Amino acid sequence: MSVRCCIYVLVVLVSLLCGQVSANNSTRGGDGSCPYRLRDAQGGSPGVSTVLKKHESGLLLVLGFGGFSLLLAFLYNAMRKYIFHDEHNLDSTFDAGGNVTFSLTAVTVASQLFWPGDILHSATLTVKNGIAGPFWYATGVMFNIFIFPILSVNFKTRAPGAKTYLQIMKARFGKQTHIVFCFFALLTNLVITIGIILAGQATIQSLTEDASDEFVIFVMAMLFGSYSFVGGLGTTFYVSYFNACLVFILLIIFVVRIFYVSDNDDQGLGSVQKVYEAVSCVEGPEGNVDNSFVTFRSTGALLYGVIEIFVSSAVTFCDQASWQSRIAAKPKQGVLGFILGGFMWFTIPTTMATTTGIGYLTLCYHNGSHLLQDGEITEGLVTPLIAERVLGSTGGIMILTMGAMALMSTGSGEVMAVSSIIVYDIYQTYFKPYREGVKHNQCVLCGRNKKPSFETKNSSNDQNADKVYCECHYIADCETCTADVQARSLAKDNRKLKPNYTCEHHGRYREYLDSLIRFKNWCIIWVTICIIPLGLVVFESGIDLNWIFYEGAVVTVPCFPPVFLSIMWAKATGPGLIAGGISGLIAGIVVTLGMASTFPGGLGNFLINTAQDHTILAGIAAAFGFSLGVSVIVSYLTSNVKTREDEEEEWQKTQDIDNPLNPWEQNYQEELKGIQYEGKPSYHQMEICFRSAKILAYATGLISIGVFAVVIPCIMVIFPVMDDGVFKGWVTFCHIWAVIMAIIVIFFPPVEEVKKMLKQYRLNKTKEASKRSPMKNDNTANNSKNMELQVMLSDGGHQDGAKV
Structure with missing residues (x-):
């Protein structure tokens, strides 16, 4: 009982600090008609108005956002080419270099979780279940978001070279298990892609005049595949950054307009007090305490939250698009990025949905009836309607912009996910492996067993003493590869045909990777094209977003x-x-x-x-x-x-x-300093090296789950029905949280990206200066040569994937 009193006192203090506790906490409305049951929308209800003609929408989406994303793709390629020198590396296409900063990881995680369905559907939950709807929805999703860092840090330390989670299945359990879970993985991508298509259809058609299904799916295919083909996964990070910036900017605009700016035509909007008085007088659903919209005690919303725990687990853990964004960062950066991304994502259902959903109920109260048909509410048209009512046609364009950016971020992630599974787990594994029958402990280049990096239980026996192990030399020590790189680089500079690889040891494998790069390009194109017939079939089937989302789970x-x-x-x-x-x-x-x-x-x-x-x-x-x-x-x-x-x-x-030409340990040289190993560090050494990252993952994950799934819900369910003070305290907390996250989203990623590029640029300059210096000793010369060759090999060894 004392704990309950302390929590109540804490909430009241927060409310007092904001000047929010009214003199009469029992007041529910100002017109004396509480509770008031909203009538259904009449047949002539205007609903959501279209704000753009078809050609205007096409120009905005395809040329505007599609063109903008292509510019980002070319910018990203230029950065990889002139600073990191790996723009044509196959692995870099699917892991963005494997060293993405934690803030950019966080923004991408949050952005890819900002499904168009989330932006639209969470407001629907507010209208149907009250303020509890998006809250319990967010709580269910957050549970899995904060478990994922624990899996990702173990993934990166136990399989640092893997590009898909299916590669772990193949390495540990063999062909049969791998095939079964390839089916599950592609099924998951199919379900998510259908959900994105349906959400995109609802957004585009509600705001675009005479937008046919064919027009909608063609636009989405263009948005999904255009920049993925040019820039790979790395461009997705940049597009996700701009998407998140746009979402948070629009969120702040909605919050200010609905809760803090008043005019003569606001229809009850413009202050927290007026909004509360209206919504508290509207009769809520049967499962809510006192049929109130301003309570967190809602059986329907709570049931929905429990369902969401299971649903989000499928979306989070079984979708390759989720894994590839986390694989792109190192263990510690991945942990911090995912935790911060979860904090960012929490803002959307709790602030965006509460703002637009409560705004809708306020307008309905003053109108005397719903402004949308029940089917339109289910489709997720609450947010577009509120945007139009408070901001006019500009608001509709803003929602279309937000939806388009979310479509680009999530849709391109699915295209890259399917492409990576096809390239790594189907084509490379079963149709065109470099060497047939290679086991996990054998070298891909020569086929011999690798030297064991740990003592096995049979190591005391001498039965393997005369076995010939792999003695493939490191690629940085290969003089022939050095000559190949220099010759191909010179040919490119002079715009001549590149010569064949002459290295007998590494040349064939480099030609093989070139062929995979060419296949990767075609794979992205065909996956994008397949979205068009898939979308047309989905539109004809009559299924809705709600059905595919939950039955797919x-x-x-x-x-x-x-x-x-x-x-x-x-x-x-x-x-x-x-x-x-x-x-x-x-x-x-x-x-x-x-x-x-x-x-x-x-x-x-x-x-x-x-x-x-x-x-x-x-x-x-x-x-x-x-x-x-x-x-x-x-x-x-x-x-x-x-x-x-x-x-x-x-x-x-x-x-x-x-990848023997791009070994994963090269990406961890800074973290592996001081650790002695031959060839590659062992599993035990990697566990020691990243023990702090694991502790961080478990600590931050469990604490975050405790805060968002236990502490905050326990505080809010104390109050059967919110009075105006508690309501204002809750929305103020959400608004402050949104502003803090918006600042982090907008400013942190570009600062970290610039710092990372400057660091690499200075490293490149140091190597060039070391190469020109006549006073360097032999060891320095050799180290500089090896470092330079690694850079050149990752670039020149994969230029354009051309084979003469």
Whole structure:
């Protein structure tokens, strides 16, 4: 009881500091008509007005945002070429160089979580469940956002050379397991892409006059694929930065206009007090305490939050687009970036949705009825309507702009995700491997076994004493490769055809990577083109965003426990993960159909009954529970990992995922200073090196979960129905949080990017000066030569992917 009193006193103090506690806390409205039930919108309700003609929308989206993103792509390529010298490296296409700053990682994480569906759908939750709707929605999603850093830091230390999480499946469990989870991964990308397409359709068609389905899907395909083809994943980071800046700027404008700026035509908007008086008088849903819109005690919203925990787990952990953005950063930067990204994302449902949703209810109260039909509310048109009402046609254009930027960020991420799976896990693995049958401990170049970097349990035996191990020399020491790079660089400068590679040891593999680069380019093009027929089929099917979002989770969430176990548990086995994933998929579908059949109309009313809250919760819980339980039990029964040596050997399989011409340890030279190793550091050494990053991931992740999933909810549910003081304290907290995050989003990434580029530029200048200096000693000369060759090889060895 004392804890409850302390919390109440704390909230009241915050309210007093903001001048927010009214003299009469029981007052719910100013017109004496509380509670007031809103009438349904009449047939002639104007709804959302179109603000652009079709050709204007096409010019804005394709030439405006598409052209802007292409400029960013060319800028990014120039930076990689003239500063980092790796613009044509295959791996850099899918990991942006592997050294993305933590603030840019955070902005990208937040931006890619800013789905158009989130921006639109979270406001719908406010209208249907009150202020509790977006709050519990955010709480459910945040739970998984803060678990992900724990997985990502283990991923980066145990498989630092992997570009997809499926490569871990292949390295540890073999072909069968890999194929099964390639299916799950592509299914997840398909579900998410369909959701993005439907959200884009709702946004573009609501604000564009006579926008046909064909027009909408063509525009989205152009936005998704244009700059992905030119700049790869790295450009996605830059586009995500501008997307996040735009979202936060528009968010601040909405907040100021709805809560703090008043005029004669505001219809009850313009102050927190007036908004509260209106919304508190509107009769809310049955599941809310006192049928109030200003309470966090909402059974519907709470149920939705629980569902969202499972749904977001599928989106977060099984989507390759999520992994590739985190893989692009080093362990510590990835942890900090994801935590900060979660803080940024929290602003959208709690501030944007509350602002536009509460603004909508205020306008409806003064109008006497809803301004949108129920179907329009479900489509997510609340935010576009409020933007138009408070900012005119400019507001509609701003929402279209926000939606377009969100589409570009999330859609291009899915294009790159599918392309990376096709390139690394399908084409390179099964259709065109460099060397057939290479095992994890064998060299790709020569096929011989690598020298063990740890002592196995059989090391005391002399049975392998006469075995011939791989003796491939390091590429920086290859004089022939040096000559190749210089000759091809000279040919490029003189605009001549590049000569063939002459190095007998590395040349063939470099030609092989060139062919993969060419295939990568075509792959991105065809994945983008396939979006068009996919979108047309989806539009004809009649499914809506809500249905695909939740039914898609039922069939993709069985992938989550196996992915988690493959990264975190050494005793996980291929048979266990296959059995868990397939049993979870079957259980989820069966339970969903069974629950749907119990509602009126049964399975004959398929789209409606399968999207009921209890149906979704039952199906997702069954899919997750069966997948986790079966995976753990079968793995425990079939595992051969018994000792610490067995565990270390198991993780060594993932350590061996690498590109021999671009070894992953080169990206960690700064972190590995002082650690002695031959060839590559062992799994145990990587664990020691990044122990602080792991501690940081566990500490920040668990603390953040405690704050957002326990502390804040416990504080807010204390109050059955918010009085005006508590309401003003909550919205003020959200607004302050939004301003702080906006400052971080706008200023931190460019500062860190400039610092990183200046650091690399000075390093390049130092190497050039060292090369020209006649007074350097032999060791300095050799080190400079090796460093320079590494830079040249990553550039000249992959220029244009051309083979004469």
